[in-house]
Amino acid sequence: MPKPVGTLLVITGSMFAGKSEELIRQVRRALYARKKVQVFKSALDNRWDSAAIATHNGVRFEAIPVSSSADLERLVEPDTEVIAIEEVQFFDEGVVALCDRWANEGRTVIVAGLDQDFRGQPFGFMPVLLALADEVIKLRAICARCGQLASKTQRLVDGRPASWDEPTILIGAAEKYEARCRRCHKVLNAPRNGHRRARRNTQTQATEPAEQQERLF
C-alpha cells in the first residue's frame, strides 16, 4: 500500500458554532479507524479543566494542554497518524509551519480555531492556516439576539459591547461572549478602516494567573 497522503483540516467559525464538537467527531472517527491519535489544546484554554476538551454542550475529551508550538513539536510522537489541536488561534505563529509539515509527512492534522476576533477581524495567523488547509469546515452559530445564522463573536463588558481598542486575547477578565449575526454584532469605537488598525492589537494581555479559570480571547 502506498504511504498515506497527509491532510490539513481546519475547523473554524465563531464561538458557539460547534467547532469542538466537530473536532471530537473527527477524532472519534480516527479512533474507530484504529489510527494513533494525539489531541492537544492550548494551555490558555481553561474553560473547565486542564486535561480535557470541554465543549459548550458538556461533551468532554481528553487532551494534552500545551503552551507553545515548540512544546507541540516535542510532544508529537513519531508514529502518531492523526494530530488534533483545539483552540489553535491561541498558539504562536510557529504552529502554522508545524501543521503544514506534519501534513507533508503524511499525517492527518485536524485543528479547530476562531477565524475572527471580537472585532470581526481576521484572527492572527488564522488566514494563513486557512489558506494552507486541504479542507476547511466553517461552522455558523445562531445569533443570541435575533436567531439568525451568526458568524461573529460578540464581546460584552457589563452587558455592553466591548471597545475596539481592547486586546484581542484577555485572560482572567470578566467579559462575556455570545454569537451574533452581522447585523447584531457591535464594536464600540470601531474605525471605518478597521481592518488596518486591527493588526496593532494582537498581543496577549494577562491578569493574575490565579484568575485564569475563565478562558477568554
Ligand SMILES: [Zn+2]
Ligand atoms: Zn442577529
